[in-house]
Amino acid sequence: MKKLLVPIIVVVTLLLGGGGTFAVMHFMAPASGPAKPVIVPPKPILFAATSDIVVTIPPDTGQPPSTYVQLTIEFATHDDKAPPAFDTLEPIIKADIINQMLSETSTGLQTQATRDDLVKKCLGIANAEMDKNANYTPPDPFFAAYITNLVIQN
Numbered sequence: 230m231k232k233l234l235v236p237i238i239v240v241v242t243l244l245l246g247g248g249g250t251f252a253v254m255h256f257m258a259p260a261s262g263p264a265k266p267v268i269v270p271p272k273p274i275l276f277a278a279t280s281d282i283v284v285t286i287p288p289d290t291g292q293p294p295s296t297y298v299q300l301t302i303e304f305a306t307h308d309d310k311a312p313p314a315f316d317t318l319e320p321i322i323k324a325d326i327i328n329q330m331l332s333e334t335s336t337g338l339q340t341q342a343t344r345d346d347l348v349k350k351c352l353g354i355a356n357a358e359m360d361k362n363a364n365y366t367p368p369d370p371f372f373a374a375y376i377t378n379l380v381i382q383n
Contacts, residue, residue, distance in 0.1 A: 272307040277315035279323055284330045296335035301378035304355050304371040311370040314363045325354045335381050348374045
């Protein structure tokens with residue numbers, strides 16, 4: 230009987246261990262696999278551009294205006310309603326940009342820092358006019374501005 234009892238105990242122990250392992254893995258397993266990342270498709274980038282702006286500015290501070298500058302600038306947005314609203318307000322935006330350009334010099338426009346500053350100011354002008362005159366919601370529809378044409382002719 231002793232010889233038969235040891236193999237029975239071993240078999241029962243193996244069966245209980247295997248069944249217990251199966252039960253733990255089956256009933257305590259997570260309900261679903263790891264969370265999959267949500268991939269959001271990128272929004273399209275739309276552009277609104279000014280027509281050519283031509284002004285005469287001085288070469289340096291204190292000199293008479295004698296340098297012609299032609300500027301075209303584009304504004305980037307993700308909102309599909311912004312370009313049509315921009316087209317409606319373009320004369321006002323261009324007038325503000327012309328006023329800004331008249332405070333520049335051709336020597337200054339030849340430096341990258343001045344051009345970067347001009348881009349930031351033009352972006353601020355476009356967003357301010359859109360917010361003020363179009364009651365644009367959400368405010369500041371444009372997130373970037375790019376000079377696409379800059380010709381300086383002495």
